[in-house]
Amino acid sequence: MQTSPGARRGALPTTLPAVLTALLLSIAVAAFAAEPRLTAGAVTVTDGITETAVSYPSGTATAHARLFLPPGNDPVPAVVFCPPEAAPGAAFDARCRDLASEGYAVFVPPYGGNGSLFEVGPEEVARVLAGDAALRGHPRVLANQVAIIGSGHGSLTALLAVADSEPRRFRCVVHACGNRGAQDRAAAIKIPLLVQVGRKDAVADYQQARFMAIDIRKAGNSSVTIKEYTMVGHDFWFWTDPEEFGVDRVNQAQWAWEDMTSFLDRHFDGTGGVNVR
DSSP states (O other), rough: OOOOOOTTOOOSSSSHHHHHHHHHHHHHHHHHHHHHOOEEEEEEEEEEEEEEEEEETTTTEEEEEEEESSSSOOEEEEEEOSSSSSSSOOOHHHHHHHHHHHHHHEEEEEOOSSTTTTTTOOHHHHHHHHHHHHTTTTTTTTEEEEEEEEETHHHHHHHHHHHHHHHTTSOOEEOOOOOOTTGGGGGGGOOEEEEETTTTSSSOOOOHHHHHHHHHTTOOOOOEEEESSEEEEGGGGGGHHHHHOOHHHHHHHHHHHHHHHHHHHHHHOSSOOOOOO
């Protein structure tokens, strides 16, 4: 009886034995199960934006976060929005909905500050990166189109998450109202960076943030943008009430917010329904 050329060379049979097939299937299932996933909790809808309480594994613990989604069912780019404090308030939530209304999925990881505004521990950064990994498995998220932003404490969290992750994991990063806390990691921040500072900031030294951005540029990152705003202070993204802050300051704060969203838009590839200015 003649054998085929492939059989004479020791080629595998065209059908795998049942035992081998079962083994490969079990490996695939185990790999899928090992991927972190977001577990959904309570859901609320405000002005068409869906907010879901989510949880995910982070090390040996379970972390709790929030996810804001725009209307529709299609996958969209995502923004990891590191909060400035433990209870950032209604203005922060409104900004999350603003981003979602522009076509982004917005993921808010848990705040992990230990009482110091500009100290971020490795556990907090690890929780952010674990949440980002789980976020990328969500059916509404384009896994290769995720940016990370933060104001105040969240600005340092965002930069350290970039420094501690593989290069180009995030499309871009925005650091607002922070200090120079990531200066010693300058060489590890290789993606497009927007640094926004308010000259009236009485909490963070805006000059330190500028010096850090310059150091990141000197370390080889040619995509660093620094923007200064003369009338606004700390956490100006959330200065939305004219009665509290004054009309002119609120207008400049809105200008700063739009500078930030335009920066995000430029660094996504236009898919997912983002409104490019």
